[in-house]
Amino acid sequence: MTGEAPGRRRDAARSRELLLTAASELFGERGFDRTTIRDIGRRAGVDPTLIARYFGSKTLLYVAALQAEAGDVAFADLYEDERLREVFDRADRRGPVPLLQVAVQPLSEPAAQEAARAALHTRLVEPLRRRFVREGADRPGLRAELVAAAMAGVLLGRHSGAFDELADADPGDLIEVLRGTLLSED
Amino acid sequence: MTGEAPGRRRDAARSRELLLTAASELFGERGFDRTTIRDIGRRAGVDPTLIARYFGSKTLLYVAALQAEAGDVAFADLYEDERLREVFDRADRRGPVPLLQVAVQPLSEPAAQEAARAALHTRLVEPLRRRFVREGADRPGLRAELVAAAMAGVLLGRHSGAFDELADADPGDLIEVLRGTLLSED
């Protein structure tokens, strides 16, 4: 039996994991383009050239990070207060996830763009659409995309540095205001 | 009297204007980082080194573009249907404006970030806040920022390539759906 201590000096699986985590954080914070492989390596405490070995390229690492967070954040159905709360709590702890960035700006790499688009639909748009269909709402697909885009705006806005009150607001307050005001009445 | 024909071979004011317009378009489409001064020069049909001469740097050109669009898009008060319609029509014609990008992602340049933040508040957040104050709503500042962030998400989402139906939707339909559904009921 070989030693499997987590602190082993050489451990491919561990290095891979550290890179993936660091990449997910940085892609979320700064977006794809402004994150360099050297940044990722530094945060992970791992040599950045290992990205090429374990993932192939920066773009493929991005795709891997996208898939890794698949089971991570549960957007599911935002119309249940608890789910919504979960989303905000998670965003507070993790910062903006890479997934949301693509809702708001196209990526330079077509491969990354398509992977992100697919993930966004599976995890955000599609659940919402199903809900609207269940309710018999008009244009459920459009509604779902609209809500997803708006939520992306709010979640990303909390970390953009452009909104002071939004950034500091308590998630509970935020949900209350969300429910009440957002373009609902006229 | 000197000739002031618009097609003069040498005309600093005209070159400046062409650069500013091209920059505004590209910053809106791709964001600050992914727009190069060479791209701007190409689209403007003007040598990119003139950016340094007329604006000082790429960053200062960004700030100038931000201020140039100040009187341009009239976000004003989104709760009047006509205003909202204007916003969408404008976004259709011009693509995402630089102003909205900052609502959703911090810029790398602090100077640009601060200028964009100020413009966003003057033109979007502050008018909304005043409306909420007038209505006697709770936490008017937070509400204003929330609505601004959500609108930024929707407007940018139309051009992100991530949402098909949202991108193709008729502005009229969009407004109708916006009024009706967005997180209003539960």
Add this chain to the structure above:
DNA sequence: GAGCGATGTCTTCGCATGATGACATAGATG
């Protein structure tokens, strides 16, 4: 029309990036 400043063009610099391959060494295998 001569002179000169404003305007435009071209080249180059220094730097950061993503990627690649050569090399070093840990640590399992026998």
Add this chain to the structure above:
DNA sequence: CATCTATGTCATCATGCGAAGACATCGCTC
């Protein structure tokens, strides 16, 4: 203990970027 592969380190490349400066030429002023 000797071998060999998986793992990690390092140097380097080509590319694209923002910026700066040298040079050319237009067109106003006198």
